[in-house]
Amino acid sequence: xxxxxxxxxxxxxxxxxxxxxPPLSNAFxxxxxxxxxxxxxxxxxxxxxxxxxxxxxxxxxxxxxxxxIYVAKPxxxxxxxxxxxxxxxxxxxxxxxxxxxxGGGYYLHNEENPTHMEVLNSSEKKLRFGxxxxxxxxxxxxxxxxxxxxxxxxxxxxxxxxxxxxxLFIAQSDTEAAIKQGNVVPEALSSGVxxxxxxxxxxxxxxxxxxxxxxxxxxxxxxxxxxxKGYDLGYFARI
Numbered sequence: 533x534x535x536x537x538x539x540x541x542x543x544x545x546x547x548x549x550x551x552x553x554p555p556l557s558n559a560f561x562x563x564x565x566x567x568x569x570x571x572x573x574x575x576x577x578x579x580x581x582x583x584x585x586x587x588x589x590x591x592x593x594x595x596x597x598x599x600x601i602y603v604a605k606p607x608x609x610x611x612x613x614x615x616x617x618x619x620x621x622x623x624x625x626x627x628x629x630x631x632x633x634x635g636g637g638y639y640l641h642n643e644e645n646p647t648h649m650e651v652l653n654s655s656e657k658k659l660r661f662g663x664x665x666x667x668x669x670x671x672x673x674x675x676x677x678x679x680x681x682x683x684x685x686x687x688x689x690x691x692x693x694x695x696x697x698x699x700l701f702i703a704q705s706d707t708e709a710a711i712k713q714g715n716v717v718p719e720a721l722s723s724g725v726x727x728x729x730x731x732x733x734x735x736x737x738x739x740x741x742x743x744x745x746x747x748x749x750x751x752x753x754x755x756x757x758x759x760x761k762g763y764d765l766g767y768f769a770r771i
Contacts, residue, residue, distance in 0.1 A: 541595040550742040560709035566679040569693035575769040580679040603635030613714030633657040696730035
């Protein structure tokens with residue numbers, strides 16, 4: 533983990549082991565989620581990235597000062613990705629007041645909630661609020677990608693805090709192969725790994741074995757844990 537001027541930069545090195553011939557033929561990609569602290573009970577994570585060009589060695593990087601809150605219209609269908617939204621810089625001790633359905637608004641200083649940023653829907657429409665951050669992996673470089681969302685009725689306030697946990701999966705089924713960035717995935721479709729990058733001492737290393745479909749890591753580490761198929765991913769939007 534490398535210290536930046538305002539926030540840390542994080543790196544996860546992922547190795548994929550495969551005894552099949554040809555190797556990696558049973559893997560359709562790697563995808564992941566990022567945790568968030570959202571006060572809304574309906575908050576949920578969305579797919580932060582999906583990289584179909586899977587390699588035996590991959591490096592995932594994120595962090596720094598590039599954080600955004602976003603405002604978007606409700607989805608027509610749950611399977612719809614987040615195609616367009618209005619973005620605004622994430623700022624602690626601030627409240628962003630959304631005035632229009634297109635996401636326009638203004639900041640107010642907010643010392644009442646110094647550990648979070650609040651977003652208030654003062655428009656006439658139901659909207660979606662969430663967080664977005666740059667992520668670097670494979671062909672996806674320095675792209676802002678949403679990673680959580682909630683539905684904000686008129687007058688509703690959301691309270692967000694940045695959480696440096698990521699959840700990774702290797703897609704091995706047709707269902708997982710169909711996943712797109714920005715999709716809502718309510719529960720784990722296969723075994724995954726949760727990495728608490730904020731509390732790791734250095735770059736973090738994890739391995740996925742395609743032959744047995746399991747994640748592993750070196751030794752007993754407090755910053756990493758596994759989750760099983762069926763795990764409720766909604767938890768990671770409400771930490």
